[in-house]
Amino acid sequence: MPETRLDIDRIRAARRVIDPVFLNSPLYRCEALEPALGCAVNIKLETANPVRSFKGRGTELVASLLADDGQGAVVCASAGNLGQALAWSGRGRGLDVTVVASRHAPAAKLDRIRALDARLELVDGDFDMARERAAAIARRDGVRLVEDSLDIETCEGAATIGLELADAVPSFDAVLIALGGGAMATGVGHVLKTLAPGVEVICVQPLGAPAMTYSWHRRRVVTTDSTDTIADGVAGRCPIPDVLADLLLVADDAVLVREESIIAGMRMLLGHAGLVAEPSAALGIAAILEDRARFAGRRVATIVCGGNVDMDAYLRWVDAAPGT
Amino acid sequence: MPETRLDIDRIRAARRVIDPVFLNSPLYRCEALEPALGCAVNIKLETANPVRSFKGRGTELVASLLADDGQGAVVCASAGNLGQALAWSGRGRGLDVTVVASRHAPAAKLDRIRALDARLELVDGDFDMARERAAAIARRDGVRLVEDSLDIETCEGAATIGLELADAVPSFDAVLIALGGGAMATGVGHVLKTLAPGVEVICVQPLGAPAMTYSWHRRRVVTTDSTDTIADGVAGRCPIPDVLADLLLVADDAVLVREESIIAGMRMLLGHAGLVAEPSAALGIAAILEDRARFAGRRVATIVCGGNVDMDAYLRWVDAAPGT
Missing domain, CATH: 3.40.50.1100 (Rossmann fold)
Structure with missing residues (x-):
C-alpha cells in the first residue's frame, strides 16, 4: 500500500457519504472504439450525473x-x-x-x-x-x-472511482487518467496500487499544460509560465508539492499528448461511442492514439471524467470529420 | 396489480440473469433542461452500455x-x-x-x-x-x-427499468416512455402500475408512425399503410394484439409528437444535457415540448432509451441550432 496522504478505509467510508447519484457510474467495454485503437477499451463514464463530471x-x-x-x-x-x-x-x-x-x-x-x-x-x-x-x-x-487536489477530500472522493475500477473482473492491464491538479490521478492511483497493484496507472496531460507531468518526471515541482490547450479542466501551471509527492508514489507513468490528438479523441468518443466528452475527458483516448504499440492487445480503461462543453466550440471540434 | 402477461416476481428474478452492465443505469435530475421545459426533468439513461440501448x-x-x-x-x-x-x-x-x-x-x-x-x-x-x-x-x-414485444422476455427485460424507476425517492408524477412495438411501454408500465400506481404512465410515439397509439385510443388494433418518421426505432405499422391488450391495462395515455419536436428534443438533450439520443430516445422531451402546460411544475422522468445514430444525419439534425 503506497504511503500517500490517502487512506483506503476512509475512501471506502466515503461511499456512504457521497450521494449515490455520483457512485457506480457506468463501466463497460466499448468495442466500437477498438478497431481504431487496437486494444480492448473500457469506458468509465463520469458524465451521467447532475454536474456532468466526476x-x-x-x-x-x-x-x-x-x-x-x-x-x-x-x-x-x-x-x-x-x-x-x-x-x-x-x-x-x-x-x-x-x-x-x-x-x-x-x-x-x-x-x-x-x-x-x-x-x-x-x-x-x-x-x-x-x-x-x-x-x-x-x-x-x-x-x-x-483547494482542489490539496484538500484530501477532493482526492479521496475521486478515489471512489478507483474502488469501482478495482472491482472489475477481469482486471485491466492499464488505466488512463487525466492529469490536472492531481486529485483524480492520486485518488484513483492510490486505490489501484492498493487493491490491484498489477494495473499500470498512466496519467495523461496536454503538451500545452505539462507542469505536473514535467514535475513527475523530474521528481520536483516544475512550474510553467503559461498554458496553451483546449483542455481547460487540466490547465494548471503550479503543481502542489504534497500532491506531486503522492503522485510519485502511485503513477507508473505520465505522458503528454498533442491538441490534435485530444480533438481526435473527442471525435472518436462521439462517433464510435456516442459520448460527449470535454477535452480533458478525451486525454486517455488521445494517449492511445499517440502510442498504439504500447497498448496493442491490452485491456485498457479510461475515465471519461467530464462532459461540460460550450456546444458551439465542441461542434466545431468534432464536426470537421465526424466518426473518424 | 394489472392483469397483463407480465409477472412482477419474474421481472425481479430477471435482474439476476441480466448482465449487470445493463442494470442500474444512471437516473438523475437534469436541471439544465428545466428552464426550457418548465418541469423537473429526470433522465433514465439507457445508452451507456455495450449496445447503447435498453x-x-x-x-x-x-x-x-x-x-x-x-x-x-x-x-x-x-x-x-x-x-x-x-x-x-x-x-x-x-x-x-x-x-x-x-x-x-x-x-x-x-x-x-x-x-x-x-x-x-x-x-x-x-x-x-x-x-x-x-x-x-x-x-x-x-x-x-x-419476436420483440410479443415474446414476454423482451417485455420483462425492459420492465427491469421500471424497478429502478419505482425505487426512486421521491417518486415521479409522470414517466414518459417511447412507444414502438410496446415492449418497453408494457414492461415499465406494468412495474409502475404494480409498485407505484400513482405515477402517470405516458407513451409517446411519432405522428409519422402512430399505429400503436391509434390502437390504444380505439382499444383495437389499427394498422397503417406506411410510416414517415426519423424515429426508426419505433416505426412499426402492425401492432401485436396481445401487446396492445397489455398496454391498455398499464398506460394512462398515449400521445403523438411531430418530427420537429423530436429534433428539438435531440438538440436539447445534446445542448443542455450533453447526451446523444437517437430520435426515439427524444420522444419524451418532445412530448413535454408539445404540451408544457400538462407537465408544468411536475416531476417527470423520461427514458433515454438508445443512442445509436448515423453521425452525419445526427449532426445535421442538431447542428441547425445547437443548444436551443
Whole structure:
C-alpha cells in the first residue's frame, strides 16, 4: 500500500457519504472504439450525473464535512467543474458557496455554477490566478477555502472511482487518467496500487499544460509560465508539492499528448461511442492514439471524467470529420 | 396489480440473469433542461452500455433461456437495436444469431450487428417486412424466432427499468416512455402500475408512425399503410394484439409528437444535457415540448432509451441550432 496522504478505509467510508447519484457510474467495454485503437477499451463514464463530471464525488465529502462542522460558507477556485459540483453539493446542505474562476472558462460551466445558486467571481487570468483570488477571499471573509487536489477530500472522493475500477473482473492491464491538479490521478492511483497493484496507472496531460507531468518526471515541482490547450479542466501551471509527492508514489507513468490528438479523441468518443466528452475527458483516448504499440492487445480503461462543453466550440471540434 | 402477461416476481428474478452492465443505469435530475421545459426533468439513461440501448436487458433474458434450453441458433427482426443487443447476448452464450433488418435502417446499427458476429439479412422494405422475413427463416431453418414485444422476455427485460424507476425517492408524477412495438411501454408500465400506481404512465410515439397509439385510443388494433418518421426505432405499422391488450391495462395515455419536436428534443438533450439520443430516445422531451402546460411544475422522468445514430444525419439534425 503506497504511503500517500490517502487512506483506503476512509475512501471506502466515503461511499456512504457521497450521494449515490455520483457512485457506480457506468463501466463497460466499448468495442466500437477498438478497431481504431487496437486494444480492448473500457469506458468509465463520469458524465451521467447532475454536474456532468466526476467532481461531485469529492464535493459531496467536502460539503458534508463542512455541514457537520457547522460551517455556513465555502469558497473555491475552479476551472469550472469543481465549482459546479461544489455549488450542487453545497446547495443541498445550505452552504453559501463562492466560486472563483477564469473569465475564459467555458461559458457552459460558468452558467451552470450561477444556475446552482453559487456566487461566481471572475478573474482576468487563468486558473492559478483564480486560486490566489479564492485564497484572498477566504482570508478576508474568514471562510473555509477548498483547494482542489490539496484538500484530501477532493482526492479521496475521486478515489471512489478507483474502488469501482478495482472491482472489475477481469482486471485491466492499464488505466488512463487525466492529469490536472492531481486529485483524480492520486485518488484513483492510490486505490489501484492498493487493491490491484498489477494495473499500470498512466496519467495523461496536454503538451500545452505539462507542469505536473514535467514535475513527475523530474521528481520536483516544475512550474510553467503559461498554458496553451483546449483542455481547460487540466490547465494548471503550479503543481502542489504534497500532491506531486503522492503522485510519485502511485503513477507508473505520465505522458503528454498533442491538441490534435485530444480533438481526435473527442471525435472518436462521439462517433464510435456516442459520448460527449470535454477535452480533458478525451486525454486517455488521445494517449492511445499517440502510442498504439504500447497498448496493442491490452485491456485498457479510461475515465471519461467530464462532459461540460460550450456546444458551439465542441461542434466545431468534432464536426470537421465526424466518426473518424 | 394489472392483469397483463407480465409477472412482477419474474421481472425481479430477471435482474439476476441480466448482465449487470445493463442494470442500474444512471437516473438523475437534469436541471439544465428545466428552464426550457418548465418541469423537473429526470433522465433514465439507457445508452451507456455495450449496445447503447435498453434492448440488452431483454436479450440477456432471451439468450439465457435459449442457452439453458440447449438451443444453438436464433433469428429476429430488428429496427437495429434489438438485433445489436441479441447479437451481443448471443455471442456471449455461443448462439448463432441471425438478424433481419430493413436496408434503410441506420448504417451505424447495421454495422454494429455485423461487428458482433451476427448474420445480417437485409430486406427491401420496412420493419414489418423484416418481421415476415424473419418468421419465414425461422420456419425454414427450424430456428427459434424472437419476436420483440410479443415474446414476454423482451417485455420483462425492459420492465427491469421500471424497478429502478419505482425505487426512486421521491417518486415521479409522470414517466414518459417511447412507444414502438410496446415492449418497453408494457414492461415499465406494468412495474409502475404494480409498485407505484400513482405515477402517470405516458407513451409517446411519432405522428409519422402512430399505429400503436391509434390502437390504444380505439382499444383495437389499427394498422397503417406506411410510416414517415426519423424515429426508426419505433416505426412499426402492425401492432401485436396481445401487446396492445397489455398496454391498455398499464398506460394512462398515449400521445403523438411531430418530427420537429423530436429534433428539438435531440438538440436539447445534446445542448443542455450533453447526451446523444437517437430520435426515439427524444420522444419524451418532445412530448413535454408539445404540451408544457400538462407537465408544468411536475416531476417527470423520461427514458433515454438508445443512442445509436448515423453521425452525419445526427449532426445535421442538431447542428441547425445547437443548444436551443
